[in-house]
Amino acid sequence: xxxxxxxxxxxxxxxxxxxxxxxxxxxxxxxxxxxxxxxxxxxxxxxxxxxxxxxxxxxxxxxxxxxxxxxxxxxxxxxxxxxxxxxxxxxxxxxxxxxxxxxxxxxxxxxxxxxxxxxxxxxxxxxxxxxxxxxxxxxxxxxxxxxxxxxxxxxxxxxx
Numbered sequence: 001x002x003x004x005x006x007x008x009x010x011x012x013x014x015x016x017x018x019x020x021x022x023x024x025x026x027x028x029x030x031x032x033x034x035x036x037x038x039x040x041x042x043x044x045x046x047x048x049x050x051x052x053x054x055x056x057x058x059x060x061x062x063x064x065x066x067x068x069x070x071x072x073x074x075x076x077x078x079x080x081x082x083x084x085x086x087x088x089x090x091x092x093x094x095x096x097x098x099x100x101x102x103x104x105x106x107x108x109x110x111x112x113x114x115x116x117x118x119x120x121x122x123x124x125x126x127x128x129x130x131x132x133x134x135x136x137x138x139x140x141x142x143x144x145x146x147x148x149x150x151x152x153x154x155x156x157x158x159x160x
Contacts, residue, residue: 054115054116058111066083068080
């Protein structure tokens with residue numbers, strides 16, 4: 001019985017470390033090329049704007065991601081991950097567009113019309129993302145999420 005517990009514990013530990021692979025393999029220094037494409041400042045105007053754009057095309061890839069955050073309640077503090085989806089859309093001319101859906105949701109890879117709020121700066125930092133989509137929470141770390149825009153709550157309409 002102890003052997004089984006030990007094996008299960010080791011398996012869980014290895015699974016936890018394997019999911020953090022990118023954390024341990026990040027370069028120590030960021031190249032100037034990275035800084036050129038990173039989100040230097042968040043376009044708060046975009047998040048409060050009602051301006052939307054529409055894309056018609058095929059969802060060709062959906063990739064889950066998450067942002068670690070912490071939240072204090074009374075004397076206790078807890079941490080969790082807020083999941084969101086990267087959605088890659090290919091339009092008629094073959095051009096690819098990277099958008100994010102700010103919550104975890106099943107998104108089908110098929111023809112759709114996508115409504116989104118454009119991010120003029122080319123992305124959003126996690127601090128602003130968490131402040132916008134989670135109440136009274138703080139991100140653990142602050143890094144850019146690069147995307148052309150944020151898909152609205154009802155912004156995915158599939159074609160028949």
